[in-house]
Amino acid sequence: MRAETISFTGAGGDEIEGYLAQPLDRGPVGGVVVIHHMPGYDEPTKEITRRFAAMGYLALMPNLYWREAPGASPDDAAATARRQGGVPDDRLVGDVGGAAAYLRGLSSSNGKVATIGYCSGGRQSFLAACSLPLDAAVDCYGAFVLNPPPEGSPLSVGPLGHLAPDLHCPLLGLFGAEDQFPSPDEVAALDALLTEHGKAHEFHTYEDAGHAFFATNRTSYRPEAANDGWERIERFFQTHLAG
Amino acid sequence: MCTYQTTTLPVRGSGKGAGGWFPVTDATVYFDHPVHAPGDHTLNLDLVNPGEGPGARVAVELDAASARALAHAILETLDAVPEALVAGRA
Numbered sequence: 001m002r003a004e005t006i007s008f009t010g011a012g013g014d015e016i017e018g019y020l021a022q023p024l025d026r027g028p029v030g031g032v033v034v035i036h037h038m039p040g041y042d043e044p045t046k047e048i049t050r051r052f053a054a055m056g057y058l059a060l061m062p063n064l065y066w067r068e069a070p071g072a073s074p075d076d077a078a079a080t081a082r083r084q085g086g087v088p089d090d091r092l093v094g095d096v097g098g099a100a101a102y103l104r105g106l107s108s109s110n111g112k113v114a115t116i117g118y119c120s121g122g123r124q125s126f127l128a129a130c131s132l133p134l135d136a137a138v139d140c141y142g143a144f145v146l147n148p149p150p151e152g153s154p155l156s157v158g159p160l161g162h163l164a165p166d167l168h169c170p171l172l173g174l175f176g177a178e179d180q181f182p183s184p185d186e187v188a189a190l191d192a193l194l195t196e197h198g199k200a201h202e203f204h205t206y207e208d209a210g211h212a213f214f215a216t217n218r219t220s221y222r223p224e225a226a227n228d229g230w231e232r233i234e235r236f237f238q239t240h241l242a243g
Numbered sequence: 244m245c246t247y248q249t250t251t252l253p254v255r256g257s258g259k260g261a262g263g264w265f266p267v268t269d270a271t272v273y274f275d276h277p278v279h280a281p282g283d284h285t286l287n288l289d290l291v292n293p294g295e296g297p298g299a300r301v302a303v304e305l306d307a308a309s310a311r312a313l314a315h316a317i318l319e320t321l322d323a324v325p326e327a328l329v330a331g332r333a
Contacts, residue, residue: 072298075302080293220276
């Protein structure tokens, strides 16, 4: 495996930073765009990116806060982005689209690309899957797909339910029953909406887990939910990213 | 969960960050996941100067009880000093 920091073309033709991890001993293989959580382009999400390379995929995590905070430490960048309302949706689509194009352009790509996102990135993974020609998408506890952010939220983004008819690819959703953002009711409503529109999706809610149950460096980590979730992600990508 | 609860306000004073002292112009107060402190959620305070870049930040992550105690201590301290001193500029 090789993991490195690269530059690629994102929204508006901007050159932005990304973290690329790729297996060196196989190909052609599928690609995964890893969409980081609100705390940003941090070490735990780089570790997740490397894990996808270890699974055999080309994996690229865009630094979504590059424009606000080029070269800053991830926590300073996240604090800056929080004050500025988060990442605009149109810019997110451009950056993920650029990352997908970069992966498809690698010589070891089989042309297929999925997205996966955590926390705010879960919502953004859904947004990307409704806006870009992707082959699969994973939403890990993304809030505000259907409900607006609460009063006092720093995020200047709106609900995405109106995009459900445009979902281009199968969606895997992994959620915690003890989470409030998204709440089980919001997850159930999204499940029903996608069913209504005939969109392929597979949702799992873990009873003993809340938000961020994949985060091994936080007290929210729930090994049983996370281990089962990783297995489901691996099977999902084996199905949809095969060459 | 991510609470997303955030308050921002202008402030005037100075803070000491990784690069030394700098003028602080803004504060962000939020209750959310910490980067470093133990626990699932903390009261997080950023004292920043956006004009000097993302690194111009003094960050504090406190558990809720500590944050309340600190807030009370700040108010009690201000209440205890003569009004004429408090009214002066920083």
